[in-house]
Amino acid sequence: MSSVIWWIRRDLRLNDNSALQAAVASDQAVIPVFILDPKLINSQNASEKRLGFLWAGLDQLNQDLGARGSRLIIRNGPPAAALKKLMLEEDAKLIFAEADYSPYARKRDADVALQLPLHLEGRTSISHPEAVLKSNGKPYAVYSPYMRAWKALHKPEEWLPRPAPAQIHSPKGIHSEPIPLAPIMMPDSYFKPGEVAARERLAAFTIGLEPEIYHYVEGRNRMDLNATAMISPYLRFGMLSAREAAWAAFQAQQSAPDTQGRKGAETWLNELIWREFYISILYNHPEVLGQSFRPEFRDIPWRNDADDYAAWCKGCTGYPIVDAAMRQLTQSGWMHNRARMIVASFLVKDLLIDWRWGQRLFMQQLIDGDPAANNGGWQWTAGTGTDAAPYFRIFNPTLQSKKYDPQGIFIRKWIPELSQMPQKYIHTPWELPSDKQSEIGCIIGKDYPAPIIEHSFARQRSLHTYKLSKDFSGQ
DNA sequence: TGAAATGTTGGGGCG
């Protein structure tokens, strides 16, 4: 019996997996292989936390495969060479893989396809990045019309996830490198690796009497609540299929008891469509990874102050909401979406630091770090992207804090120095009178930093800088 | 998926 290869990349799952389905349907033995590609593992954008999550996820996938009579094979080296070697060793005829349309993956797959019979089945997104087009045949550059066209094109019936194959027949005795050892996951890690944990998380968010998805419209921006799905790392590695997530949103909408619940499900589905949108943007404009989408903002004279940048990275800006969020990122590998916008606005607009610096740090720290979504988010905040926030839309960190962490619960969780801060000053500790600072043992400027910049000044400076840049470009 | 500045309105205090 000859065999085929299931080349696993960003689809670490057995459920609803087109590539795996195609491999199994070939009626030949299936070799599940993950290749440790040095270009990805050693890249500038690699991240210890994300790789740790990947290694643990591979271990879990290997166990899940074991339960179905198969086993995960790990190989090293450039993918084309590693695959060629494996095919020769095992007399494998075909390679099935899920399409990944990020720039590096496209190049890699094109190279493999030149030498080997690579069949791409399914993709990391629901929609092909060239499927949703304007009537003139060009891709959308604005979210809302994209979203409407996406919904007109893609109907829930097609999202029904297909179950995992009951059995996967694989040849025995194939050489495998060991799965890299995952660092011990922190006990308070948000994310248990693997497909089973991913589907449990999705179910907890969307199914039941009063699931959080019904309250998503009001809850999604609250950093002090657990009102979001927290599935981004699972989508990042395909431990969960995007179709299954969309299907869950549809099911929740069907069974919602009231308008609020239906709106919650609809709004959450829209977030999945943001992901689709940014995947399509990156596919159609791969250059956005390195430069502003909008030409008029390609030459902003960034300050790029090293001390400011370091303070931002460490969570020592003196703005509690910014610092709490940055510490959440570096300690947990995840950040609430509202917090991402706040810290991004602070870096780019208040500190006038190049959004690409922020993009890079996020890629190094986020377990869910994905080039398309990360770039989309940064260019949105910086006002430089497709359908971006206008340049004069500048977040006030204090107002955002009061609005979306009203009791300062999120702040206190991540900034122990502020644990004794009176409620009234939790968003603005620098306003606490100095005698009171001594009393509670939190001297601003010593135990917790004074604000590294005054927001209203920074706002004016940012408006001025952006306006000059725009006017000078003649746009 | 913003916030500040500016404009408008209407109720209440007061001479």
Added chain:
DNA sequence: ACGCCCCAACATTTC
């Protein structure tokens, strides 16, 4: 009762 002022609340414009 009336006009005037103040200012909060809300709306609109501007960045």
